Amino acid sequence: MATTAELFEEPFVADEYIERLVWRTPGGGSRGGPEAFDPKRLLEEFVNHIQELQIMDERIQRKVEKLEQQCQKEAKEFARKVQELQKSNQIKEAADIIQKLHLIAQELPFDRFSEVKSKIASKYHDLECQLIQEFTGAQRRGEISRMREVAAVLLHFKGYSHCVDVYIKQCQEGAYLRNDIFEDAAILCQRVNKQVGDIFSNPETVLAKLIQNVFEIKLQSFVKDQLQECWKSDAEQYLKSLYDLYTRTTNLSSKLMEFNLGTDKQTFLSKLIKSIFISYLESYIEIETGYLKSRSAMILQRYYDSKNHQKRSIGTGGIQDLKERIRQRTNLPLGPSIDTHGETFLSQEVVVNLLQETKQAFERCHRLSDPSDLPRNAFRIFTILVEFLCIEHIDYALETGLAGIPSSDSKNANLYFLDVVHQANTIFHLFDKQFNDHLMPLISSSPKLSECLQKKKEIIEQMEMKLDTGIDRTLNCMIGQMKHILAAEQKKTDFKPEDENNVLIQYTNACVKVCAYVRKQVEKIKNSMDGKNVDTVLMELGVRFHRLIYEHLQQYSYSCMGGMLAICDVAEYRKCAKDFKIPLVLQLFDTLHALCNLLVVNPDNLKQVCSGEQLANLDKNILHSFVQLRADYRSARLARHFS
DSSP states (O other): OHHHHHTOOSSOOHHHHHHHHHHHSTTOSOTTSSSOOOHHHHHHHHHHHHHHHHHHHHHHHHHHHHHHHHHHHHHHHHHHHHHHHHHHHHHHHHHHHHHHHHHHHTTSOHHHHHHHHHHHHHHHHHHHHHHHHHHHHHHHHTOHHHHHHHHHHHTTSTTHHHHHHHHHHHHTTTOOOSSOHHHHHHHHHHHHHHHHTTTOSOHHHHHHHHHHHIIIIIIHHHHHHHHHTTTTTOHHHHHHHHHHHHHHHHHHHHHHTTSOOOSOHHHHHHHHHHHHHHHHHHTHHHHHHHHHHHHHHHHHHHHHHHTTOOOOOOOOSHHHHHHHHHHHHHOOOOSOOOOOTTOOOOOHHHHHHHHHHHHHHHHHHHHHSOTTTHHHHHHHHHHHHIIIIIIIIIIHHHHHHHHTSOOTTOSSOOOOHHHHHHHHHHHHHHHHHHIIIIIHHHHTTSTHHHHHHHHHHHHHHHHHHHHHHHHHHHHHHHHHHHHHHHHHHOOGGGSSOSOTTOOOOSSOHHHHHHHHHHHHHHHHHHHHOOTHHHHHHHHHHHHHHHHHHHHHHTTSOBOHHHHHHHHHHHHHHHHHHHTTTOHHHHHHHHHHHHHHGGGTSOGGGHHHHHTSTTTTTSOHHHHHHHHTTBTTTTSHHHHHHHO
């Protein structure tokens, strides 16, 4: 076949073609050639060559037919495009004409030109519908340029807004396929934002209308469905859902702020959010405070139930107020003492739960309250915290603790009030931290700030007054316990032994037990308080401790050896006083130790000792009272030296 093709030359001449074929065929030359002429062989070659030419002809014919078909197809497509372009131009031309006619028809009187006006209006409407259908089809096919052309024509028609509506509707088809409608909405708006400028001459208006449609239809319906489920049945879930939905909506709004939506997009988006949540936000604070009260009451009740404790009624009003004033002025226990069995009725777990619930309420309040209502709403939440944490829990524990403090003359009294003090101090710190961290930012620039600070001050002062009362009565009980120890353990013969030469002890048993008891209480006070409160209470205990020992020592008469033993006891008391780390207390016991020297000093040296550094400033009656305790005081020699 290749050989056959080589025989063709341009221009084609049949005789020359046959001549070339003969000369290329062996035996086809003249008689003078290298091979003899062979007609049979030449005939065979002609037959074969004719067959090859027939095959070649068939192939060429098929190729020609294929090219003809392709040419016809391209011609039809070209004709179609030309027709579309012509049609497109006729749309534009028709639109321009009908638009002008429509404007003119508006000026014509109806009674004379009603039929004309009606025909123009009908044609206007038909063309408008045709354009919108064309836009719809172009959008479904993804033909942005065609959409832009049709939108430009429709711009001057009344149906332009309908064109925008169609675009917005079709944009959202298949857009909400994920579980997160807010993320879907954000992705949709980002996609449209990239496209809308290539289609419409006013892209910011179209995008804003899309966002408005998303908010007012899709999001509003979603929010309603989510909140309706728990509107009345589950306040906690309702508040959590409302907070979550509002937060996610505002986060979406923040993402949309990066788009061009016109002049005041902040106001525009805020109005859209408000339109969705206005009915829920109006009733928010009532639901919040109602839930917080019931939840707080449940937390407290669950705690007291776990302790198998029925809360006592503390009471308010006339008699209770009178009792409180009497107790503050006299420090007397009013009513019978209650055995709390060491229970403080303060729970850090309860406190943390109450504070956590209130913290969440403050966060929701901050997010969901109108700025003008925020301080007032925050104050309402704060008053609930005060009611349940400070009054129903802490104040109740203080009242119960006060009622559990035994009288000062009770023997072997268990003093648990310091445990109440310790836990109350810890709770105060947590309460104060929440006040500063979560309430203050919500009220700092409003008149409610002073109101909250005043309420907090009143609560703390009330608590501190009861703590002070309880600590004072506890210190009295401690002194009472020391009195019982001294009364039970101290013997008259301790300081006036029958055998002066046979005293084997360094200090009395009463002194040992009192010091052990005092050291235990000092440690407990240090563990129960912090800061300056420790020093204040220890100083008060130290002063009372000194007064007790001072008065105790004046009950006895002292021999020379007994006086030495008293000095040893006071030296131990002074060591115990060093644990207080309060200079005044140590100074008191130093002076007491110096006074005890008057019990043993030689009568001739009494005046010299009394004029010493530690005793010189003391009242002479005090010095005299100690000298009178000497067993030899009645001797004329001693009286003469001291007079």
